[in-house]
Amino acid sequence: MDDAVLTGRRNPASSPIRIKRGPDYQSINVKGLFPAGEGAGYAGGILSAGVDGIEVAEAVARDLAHLVS
Numbered sequence: 001m002d003d004a005v006l007t008g009r010r011n012p013a014s015s016p017i018r019i020k021r022g023p024d025y026q027s028i029n030v031k032g033l034f035p036a037g038e039g040a041g042y043a044g045g046i047l048s049a050g051v052d053g054i055e056v057a058e059a060v061a062r063d064l065a066h067l068v069s
């Protein structure tokens with residue numbers, strides 16, 4: 001309606017920390033730990049979280065297969 005007023009506020013926030021990981025996607029100081037997604041500081045939304053999850057899953061598979069990443 002012409003006289004309707006809609007006020008909204010959105011405040012998306014991402015993790016303020018990042019658990020550092022190396023080129024093999026493992027934590028740089030805890031081998032076997034694969035930080036991933038938003039909580040670890042590698043995503044800021046559904047799409048980036050999904051893509052990061054795919055990349056990390058592939059890295060885990062490579063590690064399990066003892067392949068060089």
Ligand SMILES: Cc1cc2nc3c(=O)[nH]c(=O)nc-3n(C[C@H](O)[C@H](O)[C@H](O)COP(=O)(O)OP(=O)(O)OC[C@H]3O[C@@H](n4cnc5c(N)ncnc54)[C@H](O)[C@@H]3O)c2cc1C
Pocket residue numbers: 036037038039043044045046047049
């Ligand atoms: C209200 C709201 C609206 C949003 N809207 C959008 C949007 O429109 N578009 C967009 O791109 N993004 C949106 N987001 C952000 C998006 O939801 C997140 O970026 C995304 O879900 C992060 O995915 P993730 O897998 O990294 O983390 P999460 O989805 O948070 O998954 C983490 C998982 O780990 C589990 N877990 C936590 N601790 C433990 C533990 N100790 N042991 C075992 N399991 C544990 C949790 O139960 C959870 O299942 C929104 C977020 C919120 C809160």
